[in-house]
Amino acid sequence: MGFSPRLFASAFHVTVPVILGYFPLGFAFGLLFVDQVGAGWVYAFLMSLIVFAGASQFLAVGLLAAGAGIAEIAAATFVLNARHAFFGVSLLERWRTSPLKKIFLVYWLTDETYALITSLKPPPDVEETDFHLLIAGINYAAWCAGSLAGALAGEAIAFDTTGLDFTLTALFAVLLVEQVRRVREPFPFLLALAAGLVTLAVFGTANMLLISITLALILVVADGARRGWA
Amino acid sequence: MNGYILSAILAMAAATVVSRAAPFLFLGRWAAHPAVRFLGKATPPVILTLLVLYCLKGVSPTVPPYGLPEAVALALTVGLHLQWRNALVSIGAGTGVYMALVQSGIMSAVI
Incomplete structure (x- = not known):
């Protein structure tokens, strides 16, 4: 079984709202990283490629710029990701697939991907796990592409990023509003x-x-x- | 310098992998336990409240512009999100207005 164009098209269709969020946020991260950390675009792109945790990456820009210790940065990343440590458990029962696909599903699972996966039904005669895997992969690609574009733009153009770090404050405020709605x-x-x-x-x-x-x-x-x- | 950044990236990647995989590896059989369910519900509000506070820790209400840019941008972000629930619009508008306020220095000028 392969990833048919039809499967790709339906996964792409449902994830457009997330792409529209991940690309600009990734762009802002790339821009901020290059300007405030002072390391090259490769490092911004590399961080998105292998860490893939938006809030932690924005937080890391501030910590790296301040010269924080590696242990502190790792602990902050862990705590930040652990806030949704519990939500993936319910999905494990549903994913009956090869270990390799499971690894990518877990690695790519973010707030937004989880929200999409749990609120959508795959189109008829489409394998559910492959549908989930494609949604997660497309969102990952959007975040990485945005980071790369932002980091390259930040190196090419002199841009005053003062205040751009408010993206993180606004992101947390939005997530907090969602929690207030949910927890009541x-x-x-x-x-x-x-x-x-x-x-x-x-x-x-x-x-x-x-x-x-x-x-x-x-x-x-x-x-x-x-x-x-x- | 670059060794420092690289070590940080690798440490972050390890922390992320552990935090994403741990629940699948260890929580599976405990997922229905009342304590796990309680913590799963209570932890996100606690951590997000502290993250917002952490972002605002450098704001001093006694020094001009008295945290006004943060207050204005935060009110806009939350207001837009309550209205439309579109995260990109809320974050984009809040950040844009904040950047305009701090880069122009308009708040300090007005006060």
């Missing part, structure tokens, strides 16, 4: 806010992210255990 319970948000403000007051801004997330997660586990995980 103020407690976890207020708990996190309190943990963050306490961390800033006690430890200042250095390592704020890791300290506050650790503190907040301890509180979440304590609260969950107290309530019997209900």
Whole structure:
């Protein structure tokens, strides 16, 4: 069985909204990376090719520009990705395919790809797993192409990127709005806010992210255990 | 310099692979456990709240322009997203307005 043009066309059709988001965001990442980290376009492209985690990559630009430690960068990446560590589990049962295809499905799974896969039905007489694999692969390609174009543009044209890092703030704000819609319970948000403000007051801004997330997660586990995980 | 960037990229790739594969490798049989379900629901709001706060940690309300560009751009981003729920529009408009505000210095001039 191969990837027929018809399968490709239907996967491409449903993923257009994600491509329209990933290409410009990737472009912004490439531009910001070249300008603020000061390393060549190859590194921006390489990061998109092998890391493929948008929020972590934007965060890494700030950390690399500040000369942060490798362990700190890796820990921040892990924590950032772990926020959706639980959502892929439900898909594992559905993917009955070769190990190689499974590896790519897991590696390419992002928020947006997950949302597409779980909300769409494949067209009739199309193999579901191949449909998912193509959707994920097209989104990956859009992100990498955007990063490459942005990084090359950033090297070719002098561009004032002051304020472009707000992309990350806006991205998190949008994801937070989605969480508020979904969770409809103020407690976890207020708990996190309190943990963050306490961390800033006690430890200042250095390592704020890791300290506050650790503190907040301890509180979440304590609260969950107290309530019997209900 | 380039060795530093390369090490960071490799460390990030490893962290990403671990965070994406771990749930599939270890959580499979625990997916239905109440504790896992509870954490799966409670963790994203907590982490995203802290990430927004982290992005804003350098803003000082006591120094001009008093965090006004951030406040304006954030209100626009959230408002647009509540209205249309199109992430690209919300992020693009918020970032564009923020860049215009900080590059023109208009907020400091007005205050």
